[in-house]
Amino acid sequence: MTRSFRFRSALVRLGLLSLVSAVSAGLGTQAANAARFSVSGVTSSSGQALDELAVGDVVEVDITFRNEGGWSIFGIAASAFGYDPSVVRFHSGTVAQKLLAFCLPIHGCFGGLDNSAAASPSERFIDPSDPYVVFADAIAFVTSTRTGEDDLGVSGVVGDPQFRLAFEVVGPGATSITFGTNVGLGGIAIPTSFALAENATISLVAIPEPGTALLLALGLTGLARQRRIVF
DSSP: OOOOOHHHHHHHHHTOOOOOSSOOHHHHHHHHHHOEEEEEEEEETTOOOTTSBOTTOEEEEEEEEEOTTOOOEEEEEEEEEOOOTTTEEEEEEEEOSEESOEEETTTEEESSEEEGGGSOOOEEEEETTEEEEEEEEEEEEEEEOOOSTTSBOTTSSBTSOSEEEEEEEOSSEEEEEEEEOBTTTBOEEETTEEEOOBOEEEEEEEOOOHHHHHHHHHHHHHHHHHHHHHO
């Protein structure tokens, strides 16, 4: 199953981008200094801490992208990945339609990259145990060197986070979610190469419901008694 995004295949057909199967250490370091995803805010629907979540909680994450090194960028493919689907699943998402643009609150956005992921962010699967959510699938035929600070955020305010993703807790356990680029899932397209940005990661812990924990404890107690009787 291919993991390439639409912008990458289009650029290959046009001969504008030469994809690589691995990114060199030097390029990776340079990319990390130039482009960065960061988590700007995390909230849970119950108000519980991220290490005390309960089944049914919805965790909302705001993500910001900044082209801090002023790279000439004409493609961005970014995802949320690396999470355990037995603990959380994608709930909903809102993402900016334009990235690395110049936006004015009343007049709209000019230039930048068109983000097709804005239409319907959705959960996809490499296999049943390896889900991911595409939140940036952006392309332009004219490169942009803007930082992203003038993008219209999902809150409607210029400069605010460009992405907001929500995940629902579906089972007890611990997991992490990474937001950004990945060699297999996509990265940053610049005129001469394909680079990775610096990613952001959050950690979540969902605790069993009291009733479930009690039943588990009773079951273990019963098992221990049975073993004593047998032996």
